[in-house]
Amino acid sequence: MADVTPARIGLLIDYLDEDGSYDENILPAMQLIADEFQERGMIERPVEFVVRAVQGLPNGCFRAVRDAFNQLVDADALVIFGPWVSENGVALRGYVEDLAQVPIITMAASESMLGEWVFGLPAGSMEEEPIIIATVVALDGCHTVGLAFENSLIGREYLRTSREACRDAGLTITAEVAIPQVESDKRAAMATLAEGRPDAVMHVGFGLGLIGMNAALEHIGWMPPRYTTTAFEFAATSPWWREQLAGWIGLDQYDERNRTGQAFLDRFERAYGRRPEYFFPLYCYDVGRLMMTALAGARPLTGPAVKEALERIKMLPAATGAPGTRLRFGKFIRHGWVGSEFLVARRVLPDGSASVPHATIEGHVNNPVMLR
Structure with a gap:
């Protein structure tokens, strides 16, 4: 050889x-x-x-x-x-x-x-992810969402498909705000979303726009349920990212x-x-x-x-x-x-220590068996 x-x-x-x-x-x-x-x-x-x-x-x-x-x-x-x-x-x-x-x-x-x-x-894909996460948001009992989209090619493509996905899932978008696709101060953008007091916040984009969203929401004293697409997978890369996504629910590809x-x-x-x-x-x-x-x-x-x-x-x-x-x-x-469940929704625990299964487009995941 x-x-x-x-x-x-x-x-x-x-x-x-x-x-x-x-x-x-x-x-x-x-x-x-x-x-x-x-x-x-x-x-x-x-x-x-x-x-x-x-x-x-x-x-x-x-x-x-x-x-x-x-x-x-x-x-x-x-x-x-x-x-x-x-x-x-x-x-x-x-x-x-x-x-x-x-x-x-x-x-x-x-x-x-x-x-x-x-x-x-x-x-994921920009056509499918919004459909899946909007379905999960509705499964969780939400009826309105404030939408934060990254101001980029990715974010605006997500924005188009998210509008349709939310409509089809029975969700009303109370406000849409553009955020940079880089780390930046998110307080003004989150305050704009808070004005309509939606049941939840949904983020769409590559993921770097998520940095500082938790801190901005905490600063304005409003911490609603928070959802994102496969940008959530940053949570697997470091404790720092899990802190940024503490309490968030998003799409992932890992299923125990x-x-x-x-x-x-x-x-x-x-x-x-x-x-x-x-x-x-x-x-x-x-x-x-x-x-x-x-x-x-x-x-x-x-x-x-x-x-x-x-x-x-x-x-x-x-x-x-x-x-x-x-x-x-x-x-x-x-x-x-x-398969309809090639993406699963996971949730980062409030302390940012780990993520756990939450739902798929087919319904909530209850007591998953951890297989070894």
Whole structure:
């Protein structure tokens, strides 16, 4: 095998922490999948992960993302995971489609970036997330909401779909306020929402606009039920973020009841001595299996053949989402999740110590069984 050229998978990471780092569990999860495929004889050559980590939008620039994509193509990546952020994905779509050589799988939520060569395994979507969270808000007995949307491409796309979702769920929007997609003083915006005294506050956007909302609400002496979309997944990244989201309910992809996910965490724990019980390692497991399955089924081993192999994947059990969630693509199918509960609503405890299951679009989650 030493003389065999590895099958290369590109990782285009376009959102970095302040210190320039990214989630430490991405590569271990991906490598575990590659090792399992090789041990089972499903792929005959070594797999190499080529990483390009840059700060794209909203904090950085798109050019860095475009250059990273071109570098991964030049490195002979057969399939690329990334970008993650919708603003970068929408802008990159034309470059991917014009090249027409290497498929990418994005976790970005905007459907406007999907195409012949762009597959979506989104952490939600701007079309679906508002429907799910508005349903949960109504399940919780609320009738009115004040809507805070981030003033960005993502936020305004969410705003459009949230208006329709709230109407269909029987919720009246008492006020809409734009907030920056960066950390800022939210007191004036929250005071505007408070004037209508809605039953709840709903936030939509990438998530950085959530910073300081709790503090602003506390400052004005008004702390209603608070909801957000998959921006909630920031709560899994640090105690600081859980403090920002203390008491919030939002959409996540981690569900303790999912046996596929728990079985993967069992194997991860045996391999690495730790058990990362949050959405992203499980998401990486799912996207990694999609890419490895496509590499295993590609004949010949080229980018176009990998694209065709992705289109043949059907009903693969997912580690993320509620039990029963599955994965599939197709010739005219670019959204990878199957099942109404691929997103679940979780709640951060008031002290910010942890998040617990709350509901799905199908109803409240009561006393979930913690499976190991």
